[in-house]
Amino acid sequence: MTQLPYRAVVLDIEGTTTPITFVYDVLFPYARERVAEFLSNNLDNPEVQRDLELLREQAQEDAAGDFPNAPQVPADAAGNALVEAAVTNIHWQMDADRKTTALKSLQGKIWKDGYAAGTLVASVYPDVFDALEHWQSLELPAYIYSSGSIAAQKLLFGHTEKGDLRPQLAGYFDTTTGPKKNAQSYLDIAHLIHQAPEDVVFVTDNLDEANAAADAGMQTRIALRPGNAPLPEHDHPTLTSFDALFEA
Incomplete structure (x- = not known):
């Protein structure tokens, strides 16, 4: 099996794991x-x-x-x-x-x-289900970092179309850790999950967040999902599916 170039994953929600339209x-x-x-x-x-x-x-x-x-x-x-x-x-x-x-x-x-x-059921992109299962099988931790509260994050992933995804997630971070456009927030997250920043990949649809994570030394991916706002030119790798995170 190809060795992945990261040891932990941190995921944004809106426009990354979940359609912007649902939010x-x-x-x-x-x-x-x-x-x-x-x-x-x-x-x-x-x-x-x-x-x-x-x-x-x-x-x-x-x-x-x-x-x-x-x-x-x-x-x-x-x-x-x-x-x-x-x-x-x-x-x-x-x-x-x-x-x-x-x-x-x-x-x-x-x-x-x-x-x-039961009046709310969370929408999650289909490739997210497969990716979480794959990371779990590799014993590679996946975390959420969103501007929504940790409680709201757990509710969303606990009530998806495919049931409760919380057992496949290693932890959650929100704005109580720090602003998402501040590099220090990503340094703090890396410290809290006991990883060097360069061993963590952060996936988001937001260019300012990706820049902050990169400034902290993390690997980054920009999620290009249907309905996401167009972005100016940048140097971050992009993906349209989490499947790309498992390619050599």
């Missing part, structure tokens, strides 16, 4: 339509309260920085007023395609209810 046409609208009801029903939940505090802090940080018109979540708001302020901020963040920790955490909780009810 933007299914997951995001699902959370947007249900966030007000979810908050109203869960205001007393300590985890939701922590998310709302993070949302409040993020709104203040945004207003003091690059987003002076960011909708605020007043500290003295309660009940319906709190829900209304939070929903306004969440919808504003979603319209701007923000990737903040508070937003992703709340979205993940809403998706959890949808997966549990």
